[in-house]
Structures are given as structure tokens and as C-alpha cells.
Amino acid sequence: MSQFALEITDLKKTYDSDVVALKGINLSVKEGDFFALLGPNGAGKSSTIGIIASLVTKSAGKVKIFDIDTDKNFPEAKRLLGVVSQEINFNNFEKVFDIVTTQAGFYGIPLKDSKLKTELTLKRLGLWEKRNEQARTLSGGFKRRLMIAKALIHEPKLLILDEPTAGVDIELRREMWEFLKEINAQGTTIILTTHYLEEAEQLCKNIAIIDHGELVENTSMKDLLSRLDVQGFVLDIDQSLDQAPSIPDFPITLEDSTTLNVAIQKDQSINDLFDQLTSLGINVSSMRNESNRLEEMFIEMVKKS
């Protein structure tokens, strides 16, 4: 078996409207990886996923899923693949249980087995109590879980999730993170697209950034974050100030009278900053990152491209 769950070679897509969505993407995702595919809206992420899942026809290039060329044996490749689309794609008037068993049937799983698998999957995703409800009555979060249940019913080895937590509240989002971590630990390779960069940072080992149909980055999350030159911090202080304190090499601005914003270079020590603030009689009561680290990096890269 291949060490790669997914191999994309020189993938191109031009739509009928002459919009060039992909300009020749090369990408490999190792088996067992938790991989983030990021990019701004219209960058080409959904086109890439669409081609892998056969929802979009490619203009050129090659896609291999666990070494199976999709041009040569797409049915076999599809059996190894589960896809959670960005938009809801089930019949809202059908019952939750029926939606999942039908999806299993489309993968050739006989009704008796599919009922059993559906029960296990719905229980695993906390949907069992909702099994006899029409899908349209579910909340947004439960609909997302139903999408995941459908994608997992045939036990795929590669799971692709296109913005699975869009519009989901924080509690449910974290529950889904735990669930995805669990199935990844059990051996399922996961590719995730998301606009919540904190999500990618928390979950993913490797990352690719795509913009204007081209890959602008493809590396490990650790390597990417280590390249961050400047980090912004927000400091809450005990006393009220009229103007920002002046400390050489540390540009500080006053957000409000008790909150400071400070930019710290990669080679600077945060202890030096605290020492100098203390010497000015300013006590820091708490601190946090100004914004998500990956977000800063992402914006910088997309701007450059």
C-alpha cells in the first residue's frame, strides 16, 4: 500500500466561464496525516476537493487515492474516500436514519448491514436520539454531524472535510475537534479546509495554502509557525495610563487606559519587556495573543501571492 493517501499532480481546472480555478497544483498527503488545506474564498480549495470527489471534472492532471489512479479505477478510489461537503447535501424531508442507510446502500452495503452500521455511526455522533426526525428539523450543528455520519458510513480511509464547522457554535466545534482527532488516531487520514485558522492550528500536522489556483505553501504546521517573525500581544495592566509607555525596541500602543498592545520580534525576550515595564512601575495582570498566530502568517502569505 502507498504511503500517500492522496497524490495530486499538475491539477488544472478551467470552468466554462473561462475562470481558471487551478493552475497546476501538486500536492501529497501522507497516510495517517491530519492535513489542512487553507486559502481565501475563491482560492481553489473547493475545486480541488470537488475534483477528488468527482463532483467537478478536471481540465488536466492526475489524482491518486491510496495509489489508485482515479482515471483508471474511480469506483475503487471512491470506496476509500469520504467527503463532507461545504453545503448541506441531503434531502431535508427524509428521516435521519433513512438518509444514512441510503448512503450506505449507494456504497453497496446491504440493507441489514447498513442498518447496523447506521446505528453505530449515529450513536457515535450523538444523533441516535434524532434518528426518526426529518432532517429539516435538525439544528445547524446536528445537520453538520449528519453530514459527517454520511461520509463515514462506509468507513473510508481518507476523509475530506470542506469547512465542517462553519456556522457551528464553539462547544459543538470543540466536540467535533475531539471526534476528528479520535478517528485520525484510529488511522483515518483527514484533509480539512477551514476559515477558522485556530482550528487548523489545533488539529493539523501539515498544511498547504492555496491562493489564485496555486500552492503558495506546503509544509508542516510546526515549521510554518516557527517562521513567524513578529507576534502581537495584548497586556492588561493594573493602573490607568494616559499614554503608552516608551520602551526601546518594543513598539507599544495604548488600546485603552488599562490595555497595551505590543509587538515582539522572534529574537526578543518577553522577560525583557516585563522587566522594563516593572521598572516603570507598570504591573501586568494578564496577557494574551493579539490574534491567532497562524492567521497573521496566512494573511501575510496571501498578501504576497
Next chain:
Amino acid sequence: MKRRNEILVSLITLIRKEIKRYLRIWVQTLVPPAVTMSLYFVIFGSLIGPRIGTMDGLDYIQFMIPGLIMMSVITNSYANVVSSFYSVKFQKSIEELLVSPMPNWAILVGFIMGGVSRGVLIGCIVFCVSLFFYPSFTIVNPLLTISVLFLTAILFSLMGFINAIFADSFDDISIIPTFVLTPLIYLGGVFYSINILPDIWRNISMANPMLYVVNTFREGMLGVSDVSIPFALAMIVFFIVMLTSACLFLLHRGVGTRQ
């Protein structure tokens, strides 16, 4: 062998889904044709029919029965597939099929079987209704009748499928049934024999494909027809082959289904 079993299971799943869909909304799908056809039988058969007299030597209501059954089969087979396939496109649930290992031909057969089953079921319901108004009705050639019933349902299910592939809005799925199918059916010999028409209109009517379907079915049920049966059957089969090829080609190219 394993692959063949998987395809069979997926095909049965799709057919079951399609049949459940129209049975779930039976008040919208099964009852209206029965009610509408009852009204036709009451008004044109029982009230106006005796004043018309005979048509091709048959009681008018008796002459009308095969035409009304065909009309129901054609409209319902077409409507089932066009609305079902367009709905899965509109709701994006077509992705459930496209991401699965189901081959295109199985997807096509699944939807067509849904349309055929509804068309045939409605045909049987209308025939049962007709027996209330004309209990002595006997079928002259059951084999031909059943063959034409199924072939017609297949033919118009395929047409509905192509309509749904090209449809971009709900308007697009009602234009063909309203402005093409219905006029052709009404002018296709459901209510009259083309022998009563002047020569020019009789000749024009011969270009109406519905005429062949309705008359072949009438030949099976009553033993009377305005057209050559071997020619009509050959044309129906020819168009089924052509439309099936067109559907498979469109699915393969992803027209209307893949971006």
C-alpha cells in the same frame, strides 16, 4: 462478483428510495390522476359520450379508456423523473450519488425505474377506475398491452431525465410538460380517431409521436388502431435506445450534474 453485488445493492437502494419518495406523497402523486380521470369518464364518457355515439365502431367511453390510461402513464412517468432528478440537483443531494462508486448506468436505471413504476401503477389505477364506468371492458391482447405500457413509461421517463439534466430552475421542468407534452397528447388520438379528421389534419397528425403510442396501446386493449403497429413499436424502441445513449453520454460528460 463482489463489484456486481455492490452495484446491485446500490441500484436496489436507489429504486427503493425513488418509490418511497412518491409513495410518501401519495396524495400529490397517486390520487390526482384517479380523480382527474374519473371526471373525464363522467363528463366525456357517461354524459357526453352517448351523444357522440361510436368511434371506430366502439362505444365512445370504451374507445377513450386506452387513451386516458396512456395519457396518465406518459405524464406521470415524465413528471416523476423530471421532478425527482431536478430536486436532487437542486438540493445537491445528487452529490450522495456522485461521490459513491455507483456507475452512471445504475444511476440512470434507478431513476428510470422510479418513473416506470409510478407510470405503470397510475396506469393500473386509472384502468381500475375505468372499470367502474365500463365494467364489461376486456383486454384483447394482454401481451401487447403490457409491453406498450412499460415501453411508454420507459420512453417518457428518459425524456423527463433529459429535461431534468438541462433544467436550471423549477420553471424549466414545467415548460415541456405544459407546452409540448400536453398539446401533443390531446392531439394524439386520446379522444378521437384521426380517421374523422380532414386529410390535411390527418397527415399532420401522423407526425405526432403520441399518436403511435396511444394507438399501439389501443390496439393492445381494443384491437383497433390508426397506425402500423410494427412500425410504431420499432419507433418506440428506437427512441428508447437513442435517449438512453444520450442520457449516458450526458452523465458521462457531467452535463448538468458536475461542474
